[in-house]
Amino acid sequence: MNTRESRVLFISVSALIVTGCANAPDDITEVQSAVRFDNESIATPAFYNNDSGSDADYTKIMNFNPYGNAFIIVNIGCDYSGARTQPGNLGSPCLVAGGPGPLNDSFFGPKISYLASKIGQLHDAGVFVFGYVYTGGIPLSAPTQYRNTSDIDADINRWAQYGAGQAARLKVDGIFFDASYRSTTSGVAAAEYLSDRAQSSFQFGAWLSFGSLGPGRSIFNWGDVPASMQTYVNCLTRRGHTDPNDQSHWNYLVLHEKAESDYLNSVAATPVSWLQNTTSPYHFITIVHHAATSGSTVPTILSKSRDWNSFFAYVTDSPVPPSNSRYATTPGQNVWSQLMSAMNAPCCKTYQYGVSTISAETNALNASCVAANPATPSYP
8 A cells, every 4th residue: 555645444354343343244144165155355555644624534434334343444644753754744644654653743733632532433323443653664665674673662552542441442453564565474474473462452442332353453465366365364363263153353464456447357356276265255355446447347346355365445547637646535426336335235245255253264374473573574
């Protein structure tokens, strides 16, 4: 994802939350070894400025929460340090243009205050909130190394700091790790460490009337599926826990983030073999931008995302001139209407390569994983 703007990522969920995000809910059935769900859910990246001009977008997303459960990933638009490419120039691009933002900053301060109020409103509407943290290459213009784990830790700590001493409704539920390392398996230990940090720093759903659903959760944005990703899936979807009675270790993974032409023409029709019949669709997300403004391709994109075992999907026709941002606004009305129609359609959607029970998933993921380690992976 382009990290140069404040953003949110919204994911509506349904039976996933109702059942504690782990057990197969009542609306899942096995049909000739495929999994059928009553509906699929939407995942909306939105690069908001976090000011009054963002009200309509927040409201639009919250109003599309028909099941009373959603995820939203919030972003102030700068890392904890506030260091800028032009030091002292308020509003100039940050060295890491995404994260919780700096304290005591005249430019970002009002955005932080605005977002704090929105987090409470989002939770009141049944929305789970994740804080954005960038983990990819730096400097952004010409990367030569991955962002140091100590700086990533500082961003996580800042998100936790915002909620310290506050009511549960004002605290984020977990972390969205963007541009996550996955080129080789050497980054698995670091990814496990980040998952553990999210679990220890936050509580998922502490604001719910019946209390938390468990430790904080993570969304890892990989955007593609290289061969090395198998180990990441095995060790991070359940954070390496294969006990079906342990339903607290649960993470989410972005399989694809691509332009429509690339997604429809370059991505294989079915998942790679190791991703077939191993994992619940509830772990996976697909994001497609540059879609046809007519909305005519939305059904085809959603069908392919289901073929890839991705329960969550988002399609946008952005960027639309004069904007050069993929996610500056919600999709055009044609695309949005197609998404709403698809997400609210009656039963049922089929996921040919998913599993419907935790026992089946934990058996498939019964792999040995390395110990978590904060060491920053070597670049690239």
